[in-house]
Amino acid sequence: MTIRQLSIFLENRVGRLATIAKILGDAGQNIRGLSVADTQDFGILRLIVDNVDAAAAVLRQHDVVCHINEVIAVEVASTPGGLAKVLSVFVNTKINIEYMYAIAEPKTSNPVMIFRFSDPEAASQALSQAGMNVYSEKDLLQG
Amino acid sequence: MTELLMKDFVDRAALERLQLERMQNTLDRVYNNVPFYKKAFDDAGVKPTDLKRLQDLAKFPFTMKSDLRNHYPFGLVASDQKDIVRIHASSGTTGKPTVVCYTQEDLGIWSETMCRTLEAGGLTNRDIVQIGYGYGLFTGGLGAHYGAERLGCAVIPMGGGATEKQLLLINDFGTTAVCCTPSFFIHMIEVAEKIGLDLRQTKLRLGFFGAEPWTEAMRNFIVEKTGIKAFDIFGLSEIIGPGVAADCEAHNGLHVFEDHYYPEIIDPDTGEVKAPGEEGELVFTTITKQAMPLVRYRTRDISSLTYEKCACGRTLVRMAKVKRRSDDMMIIRGVNLYPSQVESVILNVEGTEPHYQLVVTREKAMDELEIRVEVTPQVFTDEVKGLENLRNLLGAKIKQLIGISAKITLVEPGTIERSVGKAKRVIDLRNS
Numbered sequence: 001m002t003i004r005q006l007s008i009f010l011e012n013r014v015g016r017l018a019t020i021a022k023i024l025g026d027a028g029q030n031i032r033g034l035s036v037a038d039t040q041d042f043g044i045l046r047l048i049v050d051n052v053d054a055a056a057a058v059l060r061q062h063d064v065v066c067h068i069n070e071v072i073a074v075e076v077a078s079t080p081g082g083l084a085k086v087l088s089v090f091v092n093t094k095i096n097i098e099y100m101y102a103i104a105e106p107k108t109s110n111p112v113m114i115f116r117f118s119d120p121e122a123a124s125q126a127l128s129q130a131g132m133n134v135y136s137e138k139d140l141l142q143g
Numbered sequence: 144m145t146e147l148l149m150k151d152f153v154d155r156a157a158l159e160r161l162q163l164e165r166m167q168n169t170l171d172r173v174y175n176n177v178p179f180y181k182k183a184f185d186d187a188g189v190k191p192t193d194l195k196r197l198q199d200l201a202k203f204p205f206t207m208k209s210d211l212r213n214h215y216p217f218g219l220v221a222s223d224q225k226d227i228v229r230i231h232a233s234s235g236t237t238g239k240p241t242v243v244c245y246t247q248e249d250l251g252i253w254s255e256t257m258c259r260t261l262e263a264g265g266l267t268n269r270d271i272v273q274i275g276y277g278y279g280l281f282t283g284g285l286g287a288h289y290g291a292e293r294l295g296c297a298v299i300p301m302g303g304g305a306t307e308k309q310l311l312l313i314n315d316f317g318t319t320a321v322c323c324t325p326s327f328f329i330h331m332i333e334v335a336e337k338i339g340l341d342l343r344q345t346k347l348r349l350g351f352f353g354a355e356p357w358t359e360a361m362r363n364f365i366v367e368k369t370g371i372k373a374f375d376i377f378g379l380s381e382i383i384g385p386g387v388a389a390d391c392e393a394h395n396g397l398h399v400f401e402d403h404y405y406p407e408i409i410d411p412d413t414g415e416v417k418a419p420g421e422e423g424e425l426v427f428t429t430i431t432k433q434a435m436p437l438v439r440y441r442t443r444d445i446s447s448l449t450y451e452k453c454a455c456g457r458t459l460v461r462m463a464k465v466k467r468r469s470d471d472m473m474i475i476r477g478v479n480l481y482p483s484q485v486e487s488v489i490l491n492v493e494g495t496e497p498h499y500q501l502v503v504t505r506e507k508a509m510d511e512l513e514i515r516v517e518v519t520p521q522v523f524t525d526e527v528k529g530l531e532n533l534r535n536l537l538g539a540k541i542k543q544l545i546g547i548s549a550k551i552t553l554v555e556p557g558t559i560e561r562s563v564g565k566a567k568r569v570i571d572l573r574n575s
């Protein structure tokens with residue numbers, strides 16, 4: 001079970017992030033979570049939004065280069081060792097974590113983490129089998 | 144095939160006799176009517192009667208762009224003012240514009256050679272032609288317009304800019320051919336993709352692109368994206384406007400309409416005439432123009448000439464497609480660099496469309512080259528590594544080509560300024 005994330009190419013220029021946020025805000029798109037991967041010259045902004053297709057469409061209208069890709073949303077227990085428990089699922093597997101970040105999720109007191117895995121489908125199955133709460137896009141965004 | 148087209152297949156011996164007669168008349172006219180030429184010929188110790196053979200032209204002095212500027216606006220006019228029916232001007236990058244005048248006969252010559260240009264690409268009177276060059280003082284719009292009208296096409300005088308409207312008309316009017324700058328057409332392709340118009344599904348079949356140097360890689364990009372045939376138009380307003388030389392189906396050089404515009408290739412440093420096949424600066428002598436004939440006008444365009452028979456059967460001399468201008472060349476850390484070289488590299492690295500800019504700066508007496516390249520949706524993924532690979536690949540290929548390291552900066556689409564006319568490819572900040 002995967003959800004879709006929006007990745008955006010950003011130049012390292014003052015105000016670019018604010019511009020993107022304004023475009024989405026004006027289009028009525030709520031940003032649920034974000035992370036920025038930075039290099040010296042450019043960045044990639046990753047967003048979880050209410051409606052990924054509509055958000056991508058409005059950004060493309062503004063000449064913003066973006067890409068939709070699959071990530072996994074997992075509820076992580078907010079107790080000591082909560083994250084370690086999730087990560088332990090992948091010990092001794094061929095599945096790699098490329099990056100992760102937390103998003104705000106009002107429906108649960110536990111944080112929800114977004115993971116990008118080398119093999120999203122296999123990762124999702126492994127997490128479910130280990131009894132983790134993996135969100136579908138519908139549950140996370142519209143539920 | 145029109146009667147005009149027959150002129151492209153003329154017997155060369157007959158053509159040379161015609162050229163000699165026309166050249167003698169021209170030299171005689173300018174010597175007697177233009178004080179600038181009288182003085183220039185006298186200073187060089189030549190008289191119009193010294194031209195016994197075409198090769199004798201090499202004895203005559205050159206005309207430079209600065210000569211036009213120094214005799215601004217009408218100092219080089221050879222006709223009576225009452226015979227002038229049109230005045231065009233090109234926007235000079237510095238100071239005053241370069242002015243060119245036409246008599247009624249000159250407009251006829253211009254329409255004729257522009258018509259022959261379009262016919263060389265297979266345009267017929269059944270075509271609907273959209274002119275996407277700017278009208279006005281710039282010669283592009285009206286030149287293409289008159290050529291297409293002379294051929295009997297249905298002409299849409301759209302003018303430059305208004306990209307979405309251009310696309311709407313292409314789609315709704317069933318436009319079969321466009322004339323505009325190659326960079327503007329590439330912009331149209333991008334906008335078409337964005338608004339979901341597949342140019343392959345329209346009736347568009349031919350494109351005539353000029354007014355700025357462009358590369359084979361750009362032609363391939365256009366052909367691949369749209370399925371049209373793309374032809375190069377060569378011309379410059381000082382000589383007549385567009386329609387000085389034309390690309391044919393063989394795409395193996397441009398046929399010069401040498402029954403009106405006589406070409407030579409010279410060494411830009413010594414002024415010596417070069418042999419056929421050798422590269423150098425292109426020089427034109429207008430041999431039929433009335434209002435403002437120019438003798439050995441230095442274009443600054445780098446090309447070469449071949450008199451070998453073309454696959455298309457035309458007997459007219461061919462000039463190599465102009466890829467660069469002698470004044471476009473930058474010298475960076477002692478290395479000669481032309482923007483067109485960088486352009487080919489970017490185009491050959493898969494998926495990158497040709498929107499780029501070279502920025503040259505000087506840090507502690509060391510020239511630094513930055514190449515700004517727009518990122519496209521085709522090459523962008525979620526991976527930082529993917530973009531870094533793209534950047535490194537571009538850097539490596541540039542280094543391989545020119546031998547110096549450039550800083551490659553990936554920028555967002557639309558960051559690099561597009562112009563309807565010529566794209567600004569180089570920003571040289573070394574002397575500012």
Ligand SMILES: [Zn+2]
Nearest residue numbers: 391393453455
């Ligand atoms: Zn040919």
